[in-house]
Amino acid sequence: MPATLKDIAKKSGFSVTTVSRALSGYDDVNPGTREHIVTIADELGYQPNHSARQLQGQKTHTIGLVIAPPAHNPDDDFYSLLLKGLTYAAAHSGYDILASAPAADATELDVYQRIVGSKRVDGMVVARTNRDDRRIAYLQSVDCPFIVHGRAAPDATSNFHYIDVDSQQGIMAVTQHLLERGHTHVGIILPAEQFAFSQYRQAGYMAALAAYNIMFRPEYCAYGTLTLDSGYTAACQLLSQQPQLTAIVGCNDWMALGAMKAVNEAGYTIGKDFAVAGYDDIPAAAHASTSLTTVRQPIYAIGEMLIARLLTIINDDPTTFHQTLIEPELVIRDSSGG
Amino acid sequence: MPATLKDIAKKSGFSVTTVSRALSGYDDVNPGTREHIVTIADELGYQPNHSARQLQGQKTHTIGLVIAPPAHNPDDDFYSLLLKGLTYAAAHSGYDILASAPAADATELDVYQRIVGSKRVDGMVVARTNRDDRRIAYLQSVDCPFIVHGRAAPDATSNFHYIDVDSQQGIMAVTQHLLERGHTHVGIILPAEQFAFSQYRQAGYMAALAAYNIMFRPEYCAYGTLTLDSGYTAACQLLSQQPQLTAIVGCNDWMALGAMKAVNEAGYTIGKDFAVAGYDDIPAAAHASTSLTTVRQPIYAIGEMLIARLLTIINDDPTTFHQTLIEPELVIRDSSGG
């Protein structure tokens, strides 16, 4: 069993109070006795009990992240990269990450209530915003500091702090890139409408078309669940129903990779007589059979920003909303003709 | 501020003791009053304070994972996938994951001491075993339950619970696969010797050669740091110094992808006049420019197993060591000739 303040007190001859104050740097303790106490603490390998500290209302130096149910999408890198990025960024500021997920019969909201209700974290980061997001409503109702990666849908107000990538601009850039290459029939595979970001991506696509005076056709839009398989299925459907298409943009890289597979099977040569582009720039994109033109989201840097921003929210409690939009970067590779 | 037992006590007219006992299912409370208390608790959105519980010596229902410094390898998927896998698996059993990393000036061991010393977790999972691993020595010295993904080097004893993939067998299988295809000069890119698993991989390579009566040549071995770039560099070196090579196995997929790049640049056609194979089966492997023959480590399933095993260790404190070796699966793709 680990050493407690009481152990140090006994061994040093001072009171628990003095030991506590010596160790936490108060200036009303004699330098000599402080040294003495610190020495003993080191000998005993003292580590302050985290729970006892928290019970006093101290900060937990922990921030929470709950990740969506796994069934949702097994090979989706998003949460794994975010988790790792947040962990590093948090460590850099002396914080830890409490990661959790809903158990079989629970909802994401249940987990939020458990984590923040039990006072285990100083703040939360929430990702993958939904329309009318109940997680955000809950966090606001209990006044728990949080930062959102993403923002509300364009038709809703985002009355919270967020950092988002300007995916409208990103999809517009990649779509325009395809249009520039002469493609006039460009399909798109969108994420499920439940996600707030879905609409921004569609808007970006439409803006690009408009800039080129090309009419928007709803039948050029298909929907996927962010997985490779769903991208494949959606692309197969597009290709069979809209054979005039010569390009497809996938709203994330996995769906784009699935689309590439479908396009290949349909007999096209990607990068020559058909273009495919993605979004995210996951590690696999650069090394794909035909390297994937895509839009880079600097997930690591975003992790850093999220943590930094959340810490200022926790410590300064700003009254005005911090809302940042990051410009994504178009990464041109072979799948759009290089 | 969240409701406490005292609030419920006041509102219900019962004592804190009774409220506590009612809520945690003791049978010495009248069914009627229990119902009454539960109703009020729900109304108030009561969530037990986690710290207060822990202070009573309760289980934390949290398990810790500390991930290695980021500088080590930015595009290494290992920890991110492990983290996500563990989080899901833990959630399934009602556990959370506390993820941390060393800050700039700290070592991994420092983080272990802080996390377990402050009593924040019921157990730890440690990954990427080193030779003479100090983390393991520490955990043993403080009697903290832990499970290792990996095991000690072959020349050391593994006196702890572990789950490992039989990478010796895996590398042997993939090497033999190349030898079967008629390659007689097969190079290998090994991980740094600091890692316990490095030796198993080398042993697997040597065993495969021995089975084919081919002499082992140390000059066919290069070393990398698990990154794509390091694989590229190592392969360039091998190719220039050992031009007779017709195959290279990388000890992880990223190094193999780097090797593929070097091989391509050297003018070979991968899968035809040169073979490359990897290890891990990361998502990018299947979608690489030439799909990568590799050995699959079921990282998700391993996450499940690690958690399940760790929980039995925490709850049952077994005296004998649980040690499991998983047979990896050879995945043959185009980079070795299909």
Place this chain on the structure above:
DNA sequence: AAATACATCCGAAGCGTTTCGGAAATATCA
């Protein structure tokens, strides 16, 4: 010399929970 300041220390309360050891009221037995 008395009054005041300063340096150094400590007792006790409190954070929210669990749990031990009863206590009071009611039911069951002889």
Place this chain on the structure above:
DNA sequence: TGATATTTCCGAAACGCTTCGGATGTATTT
């Protein structure tokens, strides 16, 4: 009817820490 169980409840202590409000003794001031 008195003794004994049973049911239902609760007070108080404890977990390890922080912090408020002194207390004690020494140094400085007038």
